[in-house]
Amino acid sequence: MRNGGIEGVLSGLKPGETVLVEHDSVSSPELFLYLLSRWCASAEKPLLIDDFSDTFPEYVARLELMGLDVGPLMEVPVIKIGGRRKFGNVAGRVDLDKYSLDFGYYNRIYQNVVPGELVCNPVLGMHKLFVVLERTALIRLVRNVSTFVGNRSRFALYFINRDVLERVTPELLPLLEEISxxxxxxxxxxxxxxxxxxxxxxxxxxxxxxSLSFKDVAKK
Structure with missing residues (x-):
């Protein structure tokens, strides 16, 4: 690995990538988002967050409880997908109609928000949809995610709770790993x-x- 550490991994991601970030229910994925945002700031790469079902405010609340500075995250443009909370720098909103997602409408919002340069696009909480969507809608969602692979305006990181998928829709996790x-x-x-x-x-x-400790995460 060329630069070592988290920065070495992140700098090795390529434009157009769809990256699956698998975590369990107790591994504090918000810390990885915090590290990702800090790396983007140092590398001068713009961030755009997709927030499914109010996951972003949950992340920020836990980071604040850990004593970390969330000020920079609060400035990041957010596309909200479902959810009710007006939180952070909301740049667009996509409603969920009967537990389905209109990707055409999402794309229109995305094109209006995305800057004219490569953007880092964390996608938070999409696994919450897997609990409520019907099987045909789930397959359609995975297929739509696959169409973003190769979109060189961004590299996207989908934060997925592996525990949820393995218990609710275990067959979807291998599909997501395959398309990523x-x-x-x-x-x-x-x-x-x-x-x-x-x-x-x-x-x-x-x-x-x-490998790193919380002190490694928190240090500036």
Whole structure:
């Protein structure tokens, strides 16, 4: 891995990538979002957050409880998909109609919001839809996600709760892993956080493992 650490993994992501960030229910994925936003600021890459079902305010609340500075995150443009809370710098909103998502309408909002340069696009909480969508709608959702692979205006990172998928729709996780160009595992164990690269479009980061403590996350 060329630069080492979290920064080395993130700098190895390519324009047009769809990246799956798998986490469990107790690994604090908001910390990875925090690290991602900090890296984007240092690398001068714009951020655009897709927020499914008010997941972003949940992340921010937990980061604040950890004593971390969420000010920069509150300035990031957010496209809200479902949910009711007006939170952060909301740049557009997509309603969910009978638990379906109109990707055509989303694309129109995205085109109006996305800057004219490569954007880092974290997608938070999409797994919440998997609990309520019917099977045909789920397959359609996965198919629509796959159409974004190769969209060189961005590289997207889909934060997915692996515990939810394995219990509710276990067959979808392999499908999401298959369509994703890179798969990252965010894990926590005994006060240590770990990022593993188990699939990658960039061979330089494939197989990389980065371990860090909360002090490593919090330091500026």
């Amino acid at each position: 160009s890179t798969v990252l595992m965010w894990e926590a164990n005994g006060g240590e956080y770990r990022l593993r690269v188990v699939k990658a479009a960039n061979d330089e980061i494939l197989g990389s493992t980065v």
